[in-house]
């Protein structure tokens with residue numbers, strides 16, 4: 613995709629070129645879709661991700677909210693360090709690269725940045741991935757499919773082979789459908805030279821997330837399934 617940021621209505625936009633002629637800054641406002649009866653609802657606990665039904669298909673509109681300590685200072689303002697450093701633009705570009713590699717993640721549609729003095733706020737629009745559930749939801753079901761755990765290990769290995777260091781690989785950011793695993797939520801993720809050290813960190817984070825969500829341990833309760841995931845991941849990396 614050959615996209616370049618441009619200024620429009622005093623805001624910075626980055627967009628899939630197919631939408632260059634039609635994009636509006638309104639697209640990034642929930643109220644715009646709500647007023648048209650096109651706002652379908654939120655899946656996110658933080659209320660940051662909303663599904664919208666557009667004439668081009670279902671999209672997800674995501675506003676960037678700060679986590680951790682900074683959230684107390686400001687809910688959604690980030691320190692400006694240059695246009696290309698903005699979260700939404702970086703995630704857009706990463707998702708675009710992921711698409712070009714044919715890996716399973718959302719297609720980016722558009723991103724917006726509003727500069728506010730020394731700070732900025734930002735939003736991202738991407739395609740909605742049709743899915744049955746998040747992996748977090750499926751972990752609460754008693755019946756587990758070992759093939760699915762292996763498939764998840766396989767998908768993570770593919771991303772790792774391309775050097776994609778997911779900054780928040782957890783069970784909520786893995787979407788399941790019958791035959792596909794998709795990874796989402798690449799905010800603050802980066803591309804690095806493949807190295808087992810950061811790759812292992814991703815896997816350990818995922819392990820903690822599984823245990824937190826399910827209140828079961830990977831060492832005992834999930835041991836067979838977890839080993840299947842890790843073995844598949846390891847085999848494909850080497």
Ligand SMILES: Nc1ncnc2c1ncn2[C@@H]1O[C@H](COP(=O)(O)OP(=O)(O)O)[C@@H](O)[C@H]1O
Nearest residue numbers: 655656658660661672718739740741784796797
């Ligand atoms: N592209 C997408 N397709 C389908 N569902 C999505 C998509 N992006 C986000 N979601 C849903 O919204 C939830 C929250 O989105 P996410 O990007 O993980 O933001 P956050 O974790 O910051 O709230 C996800 O767990 C998922 O259920």
Ligand SMILES: [Mg+2]
Nearest residue numbers: 784785796797
């Ligand atoms: Mg998430």
